[in-house]
Amino acid sequence: MSSTPWWADQDVWRKTAIWVTSLMLVALIMLTFDTVKQITAGSERVPAYSVINHRIYYRVDTERNLPAPVIGAEAPLFGVVLSEPEAAALVDKGKLTVQAKNCMNCHTLLGNGAYYAPDLTKAWLDQGWGAEAVREQLMLNFLMDPESNARGYGTNRKMPDMGLTEDEARGIIAFLKWMSAIDTNGFPRNFKPIKQEGE
Numbered sequence: 634m635s636s637t638p639w640w641a642d643q644d645v646w647r648k649t650a651i652w653v654t655s656l657m658l659v660a661l662i663m664l665t666f667d668t669v670k671q672i673t674a675g676s677e678r679v680p681a682y683s684v685i686n687h688r689i690y691y692r693v694d695t696e697r698n699l700p701a702p703v704i705g706a707e708a709p710l711f712g713v714v715l716s717e718p719e720a721a722a723l724v725d726k727g728k729l730t731v732q733a734k735n736c737m738n739c740h741t742l743l744g745n746g747a748y749y750a751p752d753l754t755k756a757w758l759d760q761g762w763g764a765e766a767v768r769e770q771l772m773l774n775f776l777m778d779p780e781s782n783a784r785g786y787g788t789n790r791k792m793p794d795m796g797l798t799e800d801e802a803r804g805i806i807a808f809l810k811w812m813s814a815i816d817t818n819g820f821p822r823n824f825k826p827i828k829q830e831g832e
């Protein structure tokens with residue numbers, strides 16, 4: 634009989650380590666599946682791409698005490714109602730362009746990226762666009778020629794011309810509209826939405 638107490642026994646700690654690691658591995662795998670489900674387009678907080686056919690606005694969710702996006706009546710982007718696959722293709726084009734042009738070099742998207750220029754998560758709802766009726770056109774003008782169409786988003790900085798084609802700019806606008814419909818638990822904080830006419 635050894636006189637080592639159980640808690641000083643190496644074997645006990647080796648087995649405990651194996652159990653804890655295995656348990657955590659299982660928890661991690663389950664959480665990963667759950668996260669993927671939550672962030673997939675078409676889930677509760679991340680709407681399907683065809684949300685770009687609808688009006689999106691902000692309303693304070695009194696239960697959580699933060700502003701949350703609300704999906705309203707039909708308001709198709711550039712006046713054209715798109716099917717789910719068409720909307721997905723357009724948003725995809727915008728997302729791929731944002732990646733290819735490395736907009737994250739200056740901007741953040743959902744908090745990821747650089748802090749030189751405004752976060753783009755809710756850019757679709759930004760006050761800078763003045764009024765909903767002119768927003769799409771102003772965004773298109775701005776993206777295609779930001780130097781002449783700067784609206785001043787409180788940064789006093791200028792965005793360079795990114796050499797976007799009109800199709801790419803339209804894709805980006807669809808991507809930004811879709812992203813603004815994501816329920817981000819109020820991120821970015823203190824965001825001031827565009828004047829919302831009616832509801």
Ligand code: HEC
Binds near residue numbers: 735739756761795805
């Ligand atoms: C070199 C830095 C830089 C890069 C790269 C850049 N931007 Fe910008 N962007 C800015 C700055 C600075 C502003 C703010 C301009 C102002 O206040 O007038 C801005 C503003 C914007 C806005 C308006 C923001 C708002 O709050 O409504 C949008 C939309 C935008 N950029 C999209 C893009 C996209 C899409 C790309 C990639 C194709 C891109 N930017 C790449 C610097 C950059």
